[in-house]
Amino acid sequence: MFDCSVNPAVESGMEAHNKTPVVLLSCGSFNPITNMHLRMFELARDHLEGSGQYTVVKGIISPVGDSYKKKGLIEATHRLEMARLATESSDWITVNSWEIDQPQWLETVKVLRHHSEELRAVGKKGDEVDLDKYGKKRRVSRSRLSSSPQLQRVVPQVMMLCGADVLESFGIPNLWKPEDIVEIVGRYGVVCITRSGNNIHKFIYQTDVLWKLCRKIHVVHEWVTNDISATHVRRALRRGQSVKYLVPDPVLSYVQEHNLYSSESENKNADVVLAPLQINSGASLS
């Protein structure tokens, strides 16, 4: 999966019905959402569709709940609203509040399972399968689903979308459960955007379990290096500096209107252990 050459399937004009429909799911703090978070989805879609094997039907942003307890994490309601504002101009990237609505922090594999099961349930009912890139639902009847092998495969595959820092965090002891990593990569698949400061190919090479499953990891090389991070945006905001063009304009207006991101907010959870580290103990990744 590490090659970036032109795919013969694209050149030969492979028909759309042979392609696997994919829903990209990105979990993270989005504290706040930046232009790079949105770019990540566009880069991933170009990459997958450029392979000639996939058609990306939807993107989902799933902000993490407050109980994640990351330092500087502001209230979920604000992060959710900013993500909603940021995606208003997109015809395929959506925001989902299911993860935020859960009473406790949830492992990412459970978020992947939830969205995958939801898509399967909708597909089974034969009601509406959200296949249309432009947000319109296409009705597929139960009889058509059972009679056509192509339509039987219509339930999209959910893939995790992340930056290289998150994939590399798989190696941090007690952060991710080894069995979750196997399920995330092996069952769902990962699309990973390179990030300056991370050497993701080397990390995959050095990690046995990822090396074994490397066909399920789609590394997208971002040649136009873009090191926007939410940390940088928060830092600039609490120093009174401009973040225009780093975040979508409606997000900036929301931040200003609600006076978000200060030294106080950055100190939230300062003395609290991150939820996954609290929950996990023992085994680390080999």
Ligand SMILES: Nc1ncnc2c1ncn2[C@@H]1O[C@H](COP(=O)(O)OP(=O)(O)OP(=O)(O)O)[C@@H](O)[C@H]1O
């Ligand atoms: N510049 C970037 N390049 C590639 N991936 C990115 C970039 N910024 C964010 N991501 C990815 O977006 C997802 C959500 O990220 P997150 O909300 O943690 O943003 P972040 O900018 O990394 O935040 P922070 O600076 O607070 O750690 C993660 O998978 C992260 O790797």
Ligand SMILES: O=C(O)c1ccc[n+]([C@@H]2O[C@H](COP(=O)([O-])O)[C@@H](O)[C@H]2O)c1
């Ligand atoms: O599933 C896990 O075990 C797990 C362990 C650590 C982090 N995560 C998720 O990874 C995301 C990381 O976001 P962030 O902002 O800390 O880079 C966030 O959605 C977390 O819920 C998930």
